[in-house]
Amino acid sequence: MVVNGAAIEFKKVRKTYGNFVALESFSMNVAAGEFMTLLGPSGSGKTTALNSLAGFTDITSGDILIDGVSIARVPTEKRNIGMVFQNYSLFPHRNVLGNVAFPLEMRGVGRAEIRKRSLKALEIVRLGGLAERMPHELSGGQKQRVAFARAIVFEPRVLLMDEPLGALDLKLREAMQLEIKQYQQQIGCTVIYVTHDQGEALTLSDRLAVMDKGLIRQLGTPQDLYDRPNSRFVAEFIGLNNIIKISGSKHDGAIVDGLGVIRFPSEIQPSQGYLSVRPEHIRRTPTGGHPAIVRQAVFLGDAVRYVVETRNGAELTLAEPRSGENSSLDPGSEIAISFEENRLIHLPE
Numbered sequence: 001m002v003v004n005g006a007a008i009e010f011k012k013v014r015k016t017y018g019n020f021v022a023l024e025s026f027s028m029n030v031a032a033g034e035f036m037t038l039l040g041p042s043g044s045g046k047t048t049a050l051n052s053l054a055g056f057t058d059i060t061s062g063d064i065l066i067d068g069v070s071i072a073r074v075p076t077e078k079r080n081i082g083m084v085f086q087n088y089s090l091f092p093h094r095n096v097l098g099n100v101a102f103p104l105e106m107r108g109v110g111r112a113e114i115r116k117r118s119l120k121a122l123e124i125v126r127l128g129g130l131a132e133r134m135p136h137e138l139s140g141g142q143k144q145r146v147a148f149a150r151a152i153v154f155e156p157r158v159l160l161m162d163e164p165l166g167a168l169d170l171k172l173r174e175a176m177q178l179e180i181k182q183y184q185q186q187i188g189c190t191v192i193y194v195t196h197d198q199g200e201a202l203t204l205s206d207r208l209a210v211m212d213k214g215l216i217r218q219l220g221t222p223q224d225l226y227d228r229p230n231s232r233f234v235a236e237f238i239g240l241n242n243i244i245k246i247s248g249s250k251h252d253g254a255i256v257d258g259l260g261v262i263r264f265p266s267e268i269q270p271s272q273g274y275l276s277v278r279p280e281h282i283r284r285t286p287t288g289g290h291p292a293i294v295r296q297a298v299f300l301g302d303a304v305r306y307v308v309e310t311r312n313g314a315e316l317t318l319a320e321p322r323s324g325e326n327s328s329l330d331p332g333s334e335i336a337i338s339f340e341e342n343r344l345i346h347l348p349e
């Protein structure tokens with residue numbers, strides 16, 4: 001089962017419910033075969049974006065194109081889009097094979113062909129041996145695999161997944177993330193995946209769009225968004241981050257609250273906005289640096305995370321990989337810290 005994924009284009013899509021704007025000028029291109037994720041807090045418009053592509057929601061204005069053709073007048077069932085939801089929505093009185101076969105029955109495929117293709121889809125999700133089981137006899141992970149098999153059995157060129165792993169516990173969720181990625185690579189379909197879990201988005205995506213209040217705040221590869229967030233919102237949403245206010249500038253750097261003059265890698269030093277620095281880009285330094293006191297030490301196994309306070313009152317989190325048997329610093333310890341200068345980021349807002 002190999003398909004050519006379709007290219008998707010959202011063009012200034014707007015969706016309102018009365019006075020409420022659920023999507024605002026939502027524009028996004030997804031390349032054929034790409035794995036795109038919409039990441040954002042609850043209520044940011046992720047499901048609305050998926051549903052408007054699938055045809056479950058009418059858009060107020062704008063357009064959506066699949067392979068360059070507007071789907072405005074294409075009925076839902078003709079859009080050839082597979083969907084997976086968080087709650088599986090399996091038919092309780094049909095066995096696994098019957099569930100997976102359903103979309104083919106709807107399309108009037110012949111019986112022998114239905115059986116062959118359904119078993120093939122079950123093989124992809126490694127449930128070949130469970131075709132006769134009933135949904136209540138399956139674990140959460142197995143139910144989600146059945147839902148996935150049902151979504152791909154008619155070989156859609158686009159697969160939409162709306163928080164598909166939300167009901168699973170962390171360990172299973174992480175295992176399923178890798179599986180989903182493998183299935184997609186095997187099948188070749190274009191995926192738009194919705195999650196509010198930033199770790200999941202970083203693991204799965206070719207690119208991701210961070211959403212807030214119906215708007216895309218930033219769109220890029222996981223590395224782009226982690227290394228170069230464009231705003232406080234994105235910097236705080238993805239990974240751990242220290243964000244400190246800038247209150248002015250001098251010729252040799254920005255004036256940062258609690259830290260004094262800090263030199264950014266850019267030529268022009270910012271005079272407002274925020275300094276952003278990841279915990280792994282702050283080091284303890286034997287000489288020089290900013291004097292600080294350890295307030296909290298958190299043992300993480302492979303690293304120790306310290307919350308420190310500088311002499312002028314900036315609170316920072318730094319992460320130090322553990323090497324050898326050395327013990328971690330106790331709260332109250334006096335240290336000095338320095339920044340990896342080329343990793344300092346200026347957030348304008």
Ligand SMILES: Nc1ncnc2c1ncn2[C@@H]1O[C@H](COP(=O)(O)OP(=O)(O)O)[C@@H](O)[C@H]1O
Nearest residue numbers: 017020022040041042043044045046047048049
């Ligand atoms: N049928 C509806 N009527 C009114 N408001 C809605 C409706 N569906 C969604 N909304 C609102 O639109 C916003 C975006 O919803 P949604 O797309 O489901 O967000 P997300 O999936 O990111 O959690 C939410 O504030 C939600 O309350």
Ligand SMILES: [Mg+2]
Nearest residue numbers: 046047048162
């Ligand atoms: Mg949602």
